[in-house]
Amino acid sequence: MFPPGLVDEVIAQAGRTEQRHRSLPARVMAYFSIGMALYSEGSYEDVLAQLTDGLSWASGWQEEYRPPSKSAIFQARARLGSEPLAALFARVATPLGTDAMPGVWLAGRRLVAVDGCCLDVADTSVNAEFFGRPGVNKGERAAFPQARVVALAECGTHAIFAAAVEGLASGESTMIEELLPRLEPGMLLLADRGIFSYALWRKAIATGADLLWRIRTDRAGPQPEYLEDLPDGSWLGQLRRSTGATERALSPMPVRVIDYVINDGRDHPGSYRLFTTILDPAEAPATELAAAYHQRWEIELAFDELKTHQRGPRMVLRSKSPDLALQEIWGHLCCHYAIRSLMADAAIHTGHDPDRASFVTALRITRTTIAHAGDFPP
Numbered sequence: 001m002f003p004p005g006l007v008d009e010v011i012a013q014a015g016r017t018e019q020r021h022r023s024l025p026a027r028v029m030a031y032f033s034i035g036m037a038l039y040s041e042g043s044y045e046d047v048l049a050q051l052t053d054g055l056s057w058a059s060g061w062q063e064e065y066r067p068p069s070k071s072a073i074f075q076a077r078a079r080l081g082s083e084p085l086a087a088l089f090a091r092v093a094t095p096l097g098t099d100a101m102p103g104v105w106l107a108g109r110r111l112v113a114v115d116g117c118c119l120d121v122a123d124t125s126v127n128a129e130f131f132g133r134p135g136v137n138k139g140e141r142a143a144f145p146q147a148r149v150v151a152l153a154e155c156g157t158h159a160i161f162a163a164a165v166e167g168l169a170s171g172e173s174t175m176i177e178e179l180l181p182r183l184e185p186g187m188l189l190l191a192d193r194g195i196f197s198y199a200l201w202r203k204a205i206a207t208g209a210d211l212l213w214r215i216r217t218d219r220a221g222p223q224p225e226y227l228e229d230l231p232d233g234s235w236l237g238q239l240r241r242s243t244g245a246t247e248r249a250l251s252p253m254p255v256r257v258i259d260y261v262i263n264d265g266r267d268h269p270g271s272y273r274l275f276t277t278i279l280d281p282a283e284a285p286a287t288e289l290a291a292a293y294h295q296r297w298e299i300e301l302a303f304d305e306l307k308t309h310q311r312g313p314r315m316v317l318r319s320k321s322p323d324l325a326l327q328e329i330w331g332h333l334c335c336h337y338a339i340r341s342l343m344a345d346a347a348i349h350t351g352h353d354p355d356r357a358s359f360v361t362a363l364r365i366t367r368t369t370i371a372h373a374g375d376f377p378p
Contacts, residue, residue, distance in 0.1 A: 001338045002088060010087040014198060016080055023068050026084070031076070033085050036318075037335035038367060040311050044073040050370060073126060077245040077287040080325050084329035086165075093161040095339050096344040102353045104156030106292045109188035109210055111155040113299040114179065116172045117307065120144040120316045121325045128345035130322035132168035144316055147329060148174035151303075152182055155295040157347075157354045158302040159340045165329050171250050173200055183207040188278075190296040196222060196275070202253060213295055214277045214336070221273070224255050232281040234258045241273075243329070258286045266282070296353075304361045306336045326366040339366055 011017055011026045018025055019126060028051075035047045042050070048067045068076075074221075095112070097104030104110060118134070121127050123144050131145040145244050150172055152162040162182035164175040173195060183189060185208035193214040204211055226235030238252035260275040274293055280286045284292075311317075311332060319325040343362050347354040 001033070001093060001341060002334065004081065006091060007031070007084075007088060010091060011080070011084045014081070014087060014090075016084055018079070021074070025070060026076075029076045029080040030084055030088065032073070033080070033331035034332075034338070035330040035370075036328060037310060038360075038363075038370065040315060040332075042365070044070045050074060072172045077324055077327065078321075080327065082326035082330055085327050085334065089330055089334050089337065091344060093159070094340055095161050096157045096159045097154055097354075098348060099346065101156060101344075103295075103355055104154065105110065106188055106288065107278065111188055111190065111292060111295055112152055112183075112187050112209075113155055113162075113190040113296045114150070114152050114176055114297070115192060115299045115303070116148060116150040116175065118146040118168070119307065119311075119329060121147055122318060124320045126321055127325060129169055131325070134168060141167060142199060143218040147317075147325060148172070149303075149333075150179065151178050151299070151333075152189075153299040154216045155298040157340060157344050158298060158305065159344065159358070160302055160306075160333060160337060163333055165252060165326055170190060173197060178206060180207055184208040188212055188292070190293055192296060193221075198222070201226065201239065202250070207254065210277045212274060212278070212289055214296075215273045215275050217273050221333070222275075224275075225252070230256070230281050230286075232286040233260075234277050234281060234286040236279065253334045256281075256288055258289055260286070260290050276321060283324065302336070302340075304311045306332055309360050310336055310339075311364060339363060342366065 006153050007027050007030045008017075011030065016026050031051060032048060039047045039050055045067055045078075052067060073186055095110060097110060121144060122132055128145045131147050133141045134147050136142050146168055148166055148170060148257060148307045152161045153161045155218070162179045164178045166175060176195065177200065177269050179241070180203055183204065187209040189204065189209050189211050191211070191213040193216050196213055196215055222239060227236040227238060235257050236356055237255050237257055239255050240250065240252040256276045256279050258276065259271055261271045274289060278289070278291055317325055317328050319328045339359065339362050343357045343359070360361045
């Protein structure tokens with residue numbers, strides 16, 4: 001998953017290769033950053049011990065590996081920084097679903113979703129200044145600063161394959177724009193209401209991917225110009241912002257509109273509206289697209305896997321400086337992707353839907369396997 005040659009390459013490209021021999025070289029610290037995510041409740045010494053027990057085993061127990069002090073580990077983390085981990089994730093993470101894998105495709109398009117979440121980081125003045133604190137009631141501030149993570153995930157496998165990590169001052173829409181280059185033709189991007197803007201929709205279309213976004217239905221929502229009804233109950237329209245000379249000069253964007261209500265015996269106030277770039281109902285009927293939109297929740301489940309099970313419920317990231325907090329977050333993203341990759345491989349071999357596999361079980365098995373005598377980092 002993270003071969004040593006690739007790790008060394010991204011470290012060199014970031015200019016973080018050590019200039020002299022050290023007991024904790026940069027490659028070891030890259031694996032350590034991922035190990036911190038895997039053993040999120042362990043101390044520095046505990047995490048390093050889990051990753052290096054194999055050294056004593058390899059010598060036939062004739063040599064004992066003595067891990068460095070906590071201070072030495074901290075200094076080695078600081079020398080590495082966050083850039084190599086971000087680059088490692090970008091180089092490795094790709095969608096995992098195969099052609100025959102259930103839940104991955106709709107109308108020949110790979111289902112992917114975009115959304116964001118926030119992670120509590122250590123309460124230090126530098127973290128608060130860099131990341132910011134969310135507001136709470138009556139003008140008070142939250143107990144911990146928070147980092148904002150916006151990501152693209154494959155719905156069928158929960159594999160997060162692109163991410164941006166910034167402070168709260170960065171808006172989700174701006175961060176989504178940073179991820180658009182990871183979209184490509186043959187994908188269908190799902191997004192929740194509140195993300196839509198005319199500019200973002202136009203930029204997302206330019207990637208060649210298809211879009212299926214939920215849209216606000218109040219007066220503040222976009223109002224496409226009606227063109228014609230379609231036989232499946234959806235209708236064709238065109239989108240163009242009516243304000244701003246630059247926007248009015250652009251060509252209108254064709255859009256298919258799907259309005260529906262959910263009647264399953266539970267309370268669902270109001271109706272739902274979806275915009276899509278799949279204009280032909282013969283390719284994807286409205287009922288299929290409405291059902292597919294709710295696969296967007298798979299990215300919420302992926303965030304839950306990372307935040308609740310891998311990191312631990314209500315856990316605060318340990319790093320006390322912004323760069324090390326970023327390193328820690330990228331380590332979590334690398335770790336989650338590695339586990340999801342193993343789960344996808346298992347699903348391929350067994351012919352099962354990846355959604356049927358338990359992330360908690362896979363996490364436990366991974367922790368046990370890495371800690372087993374004789375095993376080394378990937």
